[in-house]
Structure formats: structure tokens, C-alpha cells
Amino acid sequence: MDTVTHTLFGMTLYGAIDKKNESKEMKKSLIVATMVGSQIPDIDVISRLWDTEGLYQMWHRGITHSILMVPIWAFILTALCTLIFKVKDYKRLFFISGIAVFIHSTSDLFNAWGTGYFEPLSDIRVTFGVIPIVDVVFWVIMLTAMIFTRFKKKNSYKSFRFAWVLIALHISIQSLQGYFLYQQYEGKYDQLALSASFVPWNYTLIGKKADVVEITDDALFLDADHLYTLHSKENTILDDLFIQNPDARTLYKWSPFVVIVDDEEKVGIYDPRFYMDGESFLFEYVEK
Known part of the structure; x- marks a missing residue:
């Protein structure tokens, strides 16, 4: 809190x-x-x-x-x-x-x-x-x-x-x-996390299956609202990232699961539970 x-x-x-x-x-x-x-x-x-x-x-x-x-x-x-x-x-x-x-x-x-x-x-x-x-x-x-x-x-x-x-x-x-909603989504994903919304009785479900992460807002008494579909570069080797940015190693250990970014500009990881408006505030990376 x-x-x-x-x-x-x-x-x-x-x-x-x-x-x-x-x-x-x-x-x-x-x-x-x-x-x-x-x-x-x-x-x-x-x-x-x-x-x-x-x-x-x-x-x-x-x-x-x-x-x-x-x-x-x-x-x-x-x-x-x-x-x-x-x-x-x-x-x-x-x-x-x-x-x-x-x-x-x-x-x-x-x-x-x-x-x-x-x-x-x-x-x-x-x-x-x-x-x-x-x-x-x-x-x-x-x-x-x-x-x-x-x-x-x-x-x-x-x-x-x-x-x-x-x-x-x-x-x-x-x-x-939150427990009932978690149970409804659990079978759809390999990994699942729950994050309560600031609005009472509303939750965000963050599910990862293979290299795809889906973020959905849901409540027991309302229809689900799919927010984002994210793609994680699961085959990326992260050793250099962890050496150059120790915070990334800690984030990888701390988070239930992460999304891996590997593009022309940077390689990094972020916690999708805190993803909003195109980015997560828990994002650790190094530029290429």
C-alpha cells in the first residue's frame, strides 16, 4: 500500500x-x-x-x-x-x-x-x-x-x-x-497474474501463453474488455542485457513473468502488469 x-x-x-x-x-x-x-x-x-x-x-x-x-x-x-x-x-x-x-x-x-x-x-x-x-x-x-x-x-x-x-x-x-476471475482465466494461459483496478470490483488479468501476452479488464458483473496483445521475443539471449543493466536481472527475478523486447534500437524486458498507453514503467533495457 x-x-x-x-x-x-x-x-x-x-x-x-x-x-x-x-x-x-x-x-x-x-x-x-x-x-x-x-x-x-x-x-x-x-x-x-x-x-x-x-x-x-x-x-x-x-x-x-x-x-x-x-x-x-x-x-x-x-x-x-x-x-x-x-x-x-x-x-x-x-x-x-x-x-x-x-x-x-x-x-x-x-x-x-x-x-x-x-x-x-x-x-x-x-x-x-x-x-x-x-x-x-x-x-x-x-x-x-x-x-x-x-x-x-x-x-x-x-x-x-x-x-x-x-x-x-x-x-x-x-x-x-478476484479469485473467481482468476479461476475463469487460469486454463487459458501458461502464466497468469491479477492486478486490481482503482475502481472497486474491477481487475486486470495479464495472461501469457508461449510468446503472446494478453491484457484484459474484467469484472464479475461486467463484460470483459480486451486491452492489449503483446508479443515477447522469447528466443532472445539476455546475458548481455543482465551484464550491462543489473536492474534487468533483478526485474526478471522479481516479476511473475516478463515481455522481452528485441528490436533495432534496444533489447530489454518489462513487467506487463504495469503496462499502459504503450509502455510499462517497469522497463529495463540497453540500447544497441
Whole structure:
């Protein structure tokens, strides 16, 4: 998910806690636990500073987003709160911090970018593609809860808890529809990827069979709309590309499948899940 959504997740998690009898120090600790916990897996963006081998695509949403890192991040945040605010409710802080980190890492599984959810045990990028990276439904639910609690401050945490119920329901509906569509297309292709549209209940299916990639917009309750047919030069040897452009090797490993370009001007690869208006923004190539 995008940074704004993760921030709203943290605010909504903080709002869902009943803080009526908490001290000021504990409330500050809970803010750190929820807000920092909702962002800390994305600390991997600083790896750009020392990436000289084109590995950032694998590092971002890699080990820092692993499910195995949840208790480690929770421990770090609990220790931080204990040192700064001198609070001693370790178990509760650890639990809340862990929930915040878990929501971040797990929510990122549902969009097309995916995460290294099981690193370092596996470097497979887990992606479901049933939620867009920026989901306005999430924003509407959480912002509505915040606005509502401005007028109804008594037991306001209940409104935020209800918001989490709606978020879970939205994810479930999106996931079920995406699953059914995926099943309908799976038999037609050798490889298939799903990417949710910004419009709720609409999806893009990207299927590859031999050297042909087809991109189709579809929804359970609407007719399919074929968008593009792409041709991949599957017989192209990519060794020189990988040597001259290390980012291309990383993209090849990171993507479920790629389209290979080999024409008079360039040789390269791109991820067709992000193809729009004649190009993909994940395109790595070298000029001939």
C-alpha cells in the first residue's frame, strides 16, 4: 500500500484502542507503537543509498516486510517506548506494535507489487493482486470514522473498531471476486497474474501463453474488455542485457513473468502488469 494508507492504518489502529484510563506516557507510547509500527517496514527505502548492483527491486518490500520480522520490530518499538516514556506495560506495547507491523506487511500482499513475506526462508514475492496500491475505499472508511468521532467523542474507539470490520469485509469481497476471475482465466494461459483496478470490483488479468501476452479488464458483473496483445521475443539471449543493466536481472527475478523486447534500437524486458498507453514503467533495457 502507499504511505498515506499505511499512515491512516496507524491512526485507525490508535483510534481503536480504549485509552480512557491510560496515562499520558502510555498514550504517547501507543502513538509510537501504532504510527511507527505502521511505517517501519518501509525503512528499506534507504537501501537505495548503497545499491550499486541493481538489487533495490528485491530489497524493497523484502526482509523488512517478512512475517518473521514482526516480533523483532515489535520488540524494538517496545524497547523504544520503555526507554523514552518510562512505561512498563511491555506485553501490551509489544502486542499493539506487532499488530501495526503485521497490518503493514500483510496488507502489502494484496496488491500487485507483492512482498518477500517469507524471507529469508524464501525469496518468492508473494502477491495476490486483489487490492490496488492506492485504495480509495480504505481512505473513505477510515476518514469517515475520523470525521464521525469528531462529533461523537464518547466511546469513539468503537467507531474505529467498526471501521476495521468494514476494511476486513472490503478485502474479503475484493479477494473473492478476484479469485473467481482468476479461476475463469487460469486454463487459458501458461502464466497468469491479477492486478486490481482503482475502481472497486474491477481487475486486470495479464495472461501469457508461449510468446503472446494478453491484457484484459474484467469484472464479475461486467463484460470483459480486451486491452492489449503483446508479443515477447522469447528466443532472445539476455546475458548481455543482465551484464550491462543489473536492474534487468533483478526485474526478471522479481516479476511473475516478463515481455522481452528485441528490436533495432534496444533489447530489454518489462513487467506487463504495469503496462499502459504503450509502455510499462517497469522497463529495463540497453540500447544497441
